[in-house]
Amino acid sequence: MTAINHTASIVALDRPLEVREAGRSEPGPNQIMVRNFAVAVNPVDWVIQTAGAFMYRWIKKPFVLGSDVAGEVVAVGAGVSRFSVGDRVLGLAVGAEKDVNDPRQGAFQEYTVLAEALASRIPDGMTFEAAAVLPLGLSTAACGLFQKGQLALRHPGSALPGSGETVVVWGGSTSVGSNAIQLAVAAGYRVVTTASPRNFDYVRRLGASEVFDYASDSAVADVTAAVAGGRLAGTLAIGTGSARPCVDIAHAAGGSRRVALASPAVSFAALADSRRKSVEIPRLLWRLMSSTTSLMIRARVRGIQARFIWGSSLKDDEVGDLIFRDFLPGALEDGSFLPSPPPRVVGRGLRNVQLALDTQRAGVSAEKIVVQL
Numbered sequence: 443m444t445a446i447n448h449t450a451s452i453v454a455l456d457r458p459l460e461v462r463e464a465g466r467s468e469p470g471p472n473q474i475m476v477r478n479f480a481v482a483v484n485p486v487d488w489v490i491q492t493a494g495a496f497m498y499r500w501i502k503k504p505f506v507l508g509s510d511v512a513g514e515v516v517a518v519g520a521g522v523s524r525f526s527v528g529d530r531v532l533g534l535a536v537g538a539e540k541d542v543n544d545p546r547q548g549a550f551q552e553y554t555v556l557a558e559a560l561a562s563r564i565p566d567g568m569t570f571e572a573a574a575v576l577p578l579g580l581s582t583a584a585c586g587l588f589q590k591g592q593l594a595l596r597h598p599g600s601a602l603p604g605s606g607e608t609v610v611v612w613g614g615s616t617s618v619g620s621n622a623i624q625l626a627v628a629a630g631y632r633v634v635t636t637a638s639p640r641n642f643d644y645v646r647r648l649g650a651s652e653v654f655d656y657a658s659d660s661a662v663a664d665v666t667a668a669v670a671g672g673r674l675a676g677t678l679a680i681g682t683g684s685a686r687p688c689v690d691i692a693h694a695a696g697g698s699r700r701v702a703l704a705s706p707a708v709s710f711a712a713l714a715d716s717r718r719k720s721v722e723i724p725r726l727l728w729r730l731m732s733s734t735t736s737l738m739i740r741a742r743v744r745g746i747q748a749r750f751i752w753g754s755s756l757k758d759d760e761v762g763d764l765i766f767r768d769f770l771p772g773a774l775e776d777g778s779f780l781p782s783p784p785p786r787v788v789g790r791g792l793r794n795v796q797l798a799l800d801t802q803r804a805g806v807s808a809e810k811i812v813v814q815l
């Protein structure tokens with residue numbers, strides 16, 4: 443087996459990723475090494491690339507970003523019991539996490555080291571491109587729905603059918619939302635969600651009972667009315683601008699007073715095109731701080747607990763095993779959980795990862811941007 447690896451590395455702020463040759467080491471205890479055949483991109487990847495100076499300060503460039511991989515196991519470390527060489531897997535790559543800080547564990551390369559606990563076998567009939575859409579979107583949804591400090595919902599498999607409890611997922615057609623709808627339904631909840639009208643059928647196919655246009659003036663009233671009659675079990679806010687309507691829904695609907703927040707209060711997308719970053723970044727930070735402060739005051743005054751999710755934090759608690767070991771492999775195998783949103787492959791090879799980041803940043807709708815390797 444050759445020890446050569448290639449990476450699509452971030453080399454400097456605002457510079458395109460560079461394809462580089464890199465060494466390859468063996469996986470450590472409770473780790474596996476995967477030959478990646480498909481990787482997907484997430485907003486955080488281009489946010490780090492365009493605004494990284496104040497985010498993920500611990501990352502020393504060159505570094506390998508990326509969270510979503512699907513491929514084949516080529517080596518297993520000591521203590522690994524769930525996987526063997528040759529298994530087809532998907533996994534959450536956590537190399538950019540502060541307490542990991544290891545480019546070998548980033549997604550945008552040919553070979554990635556994964557924690558065994560953050561990988562799942564994929565069924566024979568499922569493509570790597572389809573499987574790669576899952577890891578971070580699914581993990582973020584699971585953290586929001588199931589972590590004890592977030593919505594603390596019942597787990598999939600412990601469902602009480604017809605319990606009449608409703609989960610609100612604001613932003614159901616996002617990657618995080620597509621997973622959240624399915625997880626909440628698998629746990630026995632009725633789901634009320636929001637999306638653009640073009641995606642109403644899409645979120646219904648994932649299991650949502652009712653869907654409303656988040657851009658409508660009546661969205662908060664519509665969602666609140668759809669919850670009435672049952673008990674609100676929790677509210678998951680996804681998308682820039684989602685926090686405030688979700689706090690208002692949790693206040694008006696009664697029931698659970700918890701709102702899990704996936705998105706920062708302001709969008710970073712415009713930053714990439716800015717030529718005056720030294721002015722724009724402090725301005726954006728100021729808007730971020732002031733919007734977050736006013737949101738937290740609004741929530742507190744209404745008696746609502748609103749907390750931000752950290753989508754990789756399931757690596758440190760029971761939600762990681764719940765998802766990657768206990769739930770996902772079986773649910774993919776029996777077809778009850780659909781890898782969503784569907785992949786849009788923008789190219790093959792590491793040189794196309796930058797195109798994938800640019801495509802994601804330009805805006806997607808109910809699709810996940812994927813690169814074949």
Ligand SMILES: NC(=O)c1ccc[n+]([C@@H]2O[C@H](COP(=O)([O-])OP(=O)(O)OC[C@H]3O[C@@H](n4cnc5c(N)ncnc54)[C@H](OP(=O)(O)O)[C@@H]3O)[C@@H](O)[C@H]2O)c1
Binds near residue numbers: 579614683684750754
């Ligand atoms: N906290 C974490 O750890 C974590 C992890 C992953 C993602 N996130 C955040 O979660 C959000 C979603 O990420 P993603 O990768 O799932 O997004 P994505 O798939 O790239 O989001 C695209 C979708 O956003 C929807 N959308 C746009 N504006 C919206 C709004 N105001 N309200 C609700 N939906 C809206 C669009 O829906 P339509 O096409 O139907 O209009 C589109 O389908 C982002 O803000 C991302 O930064 C956070």
